[in-house]
Amino acid sequence: MQYWLFKSEPNTWSWDDQVAKGEAGEEWDGVRNYQARNHMRDMALGDLGFFYHSMKEKAVVGIVEVCKLCHPDSTTDDPRWECVDIKAVEPVPNPVTLDMCKAEPKLKDMVLVNNSRLSVQPVRKPEWDLILKLGGRG
DNA sequence: GCCAACGTTGGC
DNA sequence: GCCAACGTTGGC
Numbered sequence: 337m338q339y340w341l342f343k344s345e346p347n348t349w350s351w352d353d354q355v356a357k358g359e360a361g362e363e364w365d366g367v368r369n370y371q372a373r374n375h376m377r378d379m380a381l382g383d384l385g386f387f388y389h390s391m392k393e394k395a396v397v398g399i400v401e402v403c404k405l406c407h408p409d410s411t412t413d414d415p416r417w418e419c420v421d422i423k424a425v426e427p428v429p430n431p432v433t434l435d436m437c438k439a440e441p442k443l444k445d446m447v448l449v450n451n452s453r454l455s456v457q458p459v460r461k462p463e464w465d466l467i468l469k470l471g472g473r474g
Numbered sequence: 475g476c477c478a479a480c481g482t483t484g485g486c
Numbered sequence: 487g488c489c490a491a492c493g494t495t496g497g498c
Contacts, residue, residue: 345496368494369481390496434497453480453495 339459340375340385341448342400342422351387351398354424361403361423364456365411372456376420377406385422386459386467388448395431396467400424429472442466 342364344350354362367373379402387398404421434452437443443466447457459467468474 343496371481394497451480452497455495 338378338380338383339461339464340379340383340402341388341396341457341459342385343388343390343448343455343457345391346389346393347391351389351424351427354387354398354400354422355427357423359403359423361421363404363410363421364419365409367409367419367455368417369455371454373416373418375456375458376418378458379406379420381405384425384464386428386464387424389431393431394434396428396433396471397431398424398427399473426473428468430470432467432471436470437467440466440470 364376367376381402381404383402385400385402386396387400388394388396400422402420403423406418406420408415409417409419434448437446437449443449443463446459446463447454451457465474
């Protein structure tokens with residue numbers, strides 16, 4: 337079991353949009369970055385991830401689960417780009433903001449804190465647990 | 475809205 | 487294969 341973080345600009349695809357898809361889930365399409373794609377290739381069914389809103393909100397707002405393994409991205413004919421499908425699991429009661437992560441010494445090595453541009457990131461277990469706790473799910 | 479950081483592209 | 491130019495992302 338591995339943990340991940342999916343970043344989205346809420347005007348493009350928000351947590352509410354994700355929740356609206358329900359159990360069926362939705363492709364995490366549109367990724368055009370090799371690092372992010374490689375992370376998706378590493379994902380297994382049942383892996384969990386944080387759903388992060390970038391830009392205005394800058395906070396972890398929900399928890400998602402990988403429900404379909406990496407497959408070609410249906411939004412392009414370019415065979416280089418692939419993506420997984422994810423479904424919403426549950427919201428994070430108290431969204432964990434980027435500021436909170438930066439203020440927490442234990443999270444100083446988080447990818448989110450150090451490489452804000454990577455849209456799909458791995459999250460270490462201790463980081464996962466701590467953010468769950470900060471978010472009111474610990 | 476600005477701009478720094480980063481990744482990708484394309485010319486050489 | 488290098489590197490300058492460009493486009494995009496996302497924090498501020």
